[in-house]
Amino acid sequence: MPAFVRRSSQAFVAAWILWGGAAMAQAPPATTAPEPVRTDLEARVARLEKEAEARRAAPLPVAVSGYVHMDWVVFRQSSQDEVTQDREPLNEDRFVLRRARIRAERDQGLFHGAFEIDANTINGPQVRPVNAEATFKWPADRPYARTPWAYNPAMPRVGSEGPGAATARSAANEPWFMVTAGLFRTPFGFEVAESERDRPWLERSTMSNALFPQSFDLGVRVVGGFRFLRYALGIMNGAPLGDRTFPGRDPSKSKDLVFRVGGATAITDGFILEGGVSGATGRGFHAGVPATKDLIQWEDSNADGVVDNTTEIQVIPGAPATPSESFKRFAVGADLRATITLPVLGDLHLRGEVVRASNLDRGLFVSDPVATSRDLRQLGYYAGASQEITRWALVGVRYDHYDPDADAREQEPFAVVPRDLSMSTWSFSAAGRTRVARLVAQYDHRRNALGRDASGRPTTLADDSFTLRAEVRF
């Protein structure tokens, strides 16, 4: 066979195979025009690529975040190399893991769930849940708001809305309401609900630590906002995690009602104002005591080491059990925060809060009006200012004052005189920071009434401290 014939036949066969294979691969066969099929295929491929891209760009199903606060208390004046009667160490000059928290959460439209655990070494190694929330929110397309009481910078300020502002607000605003059940921050005031990693100072004010120790409590909460209005209403156990008597538990069936109503808006460009009033009411718990038996006590009054039946033995009679009781407690407060953007430097934050309470101290001098036979009135306030020094540094100063018992009295030889039990703290802090880390130095100058001077009068027990904190977020 001549060569050209052989080549032609091979080309024919190849063309036939190719045509046949393509025809077999097409469905429907022969009758469909090739051009629309290709267009359809390209559209399909493009759609699949777009979906894959969207999947890649979408957040993980569960968002995980956290932070670590590692403190070095360089010195604290009240620190001693000694132990208490309960054999608790009195040394405070130490390295301490103040908090290491990890949080997992997922926003699923109408529902949002979150769980956060905390590890620390404040009183020895400890791991515990601090935040667990099951939330229903509406509208579903608005994201879960972590700080619904605060101003949202994505929201256009009132009176300056341009085209498309309504759409932007819908995407950026907090939900109209979120109903949450679980373990969450008590919605009272500004500082109690503020996250530890956002605060310019190391710890909250004495007032907040006494009235709402560690903030987290169990209950049900409704929180939300409309335009600049903000509201929160909670029904809580009334025994936060830092409660000195029944932490995280509720010894009585009565529940505490807590609320905050306020607003947050940008007045002008570079000037944001947030504020509100809060209230809390409920019943506290005075624990009864079990019955005791008669006791015989020996007091070696003549120090001879021998029991003298006639003078050194005394009977301490037993007592019947006493019932537990509950008592009324409440708090009202007001808070205000202003943010002013200064050229070159950055934001200047000014904040203040005042709380008047009755029988609500649960963390410092635990209120028990049944034991004291009178109500214990508390008054606390703080004022603070912090200034960003570009985005790399921040300095702040805060003064806080707390009086655990405004009616305290003391018996002196010839008169009963008022006793000032109040304590106050000047906190000076400076921080260097990046987007994910902070190094904070803070000096606290404290005044209290825990010591006595040579004349026997109450005076300040020296308790100043200087602390360094390393913080990393992830």
Add this chain to the structure above:
Amino acid sequence: MRRAALALVMLVLAFVTLFACARTKSDEGRDAMIQVEGAQFFREPMPADERGPKVLTATLAARARAGYVEQACSGDLEPAATAIAIGLAGDVGYWIVPAGLPLASAPSAPTFEIVFGVSANVAPGRYDVVLRAVDASGRFGPSAVRPLDVAPAARPDGRLVISLSWDNQADLDLHVVLPSGIELFKRNRTEYQRPPPSAGPVPPNAPTDGGVLDRDSNAMCVPDGQRAENAVWTEAPPKGRYVVRVDTFSLCGAPSAHWRVEALLDGKRIGGAQGTSTEVDTRFEHNRGAGVLALELDVP
């Protein structure tokens, strides 16, 4: 960087200097010879100036045991006094106690009532208790000195005394194993072992003395105020090796108990040990052979 660190240090020092003066310091005063519960301790000698008010009367039991915690002292002061300072002469500091209400019999004289403890480390001997009234401006008055005879911690007399003492209401038991293998403890309080009936009549002159355990303190968690048990030999003790153990029968609600074991031969200390009992120590048998090893000693 170095300048920044230096500036930070200077800033801290400035704050300390500015704020830390003229304030009472935290001090538990645990190393002082007397300790006053709830009072303010000052780690310094009392001021020499004596222009303040006087102590009018002061009553104090003249005898105390080292380690005793209920020593009482009371009296009254001149009207200008707002507090009283109390301390042992030569001690590391003194204590301030606010003055109290006057008595109806002397309505112009503030009173004081102090309960103090004498440290277990105070050596036996005579001490001077110094009492001084203080007025509202912090001026100290003249000293009122009262003698205090500190006796050694109560311990029975004997040629050999092995003592166990502890610090709270727990029920601890002393176990002493003698060279002969006999174990003294609360269920076998004497060294003397009655012979079995098959051994026949006991000779009338056979020894029936030897080591004796004096008590079972805080037995079954009934506090008796002693918190101590002693094994005592009034005559010459058997020669050889003694093993001393401490058994924790119950902590009686306390989280732990701190104990001390001491052995005295003819008044001289020949051994000692101290330790802590915890809940784990209560979980074992409490019969013969029980307890943790505290001390081994040889008696010549």
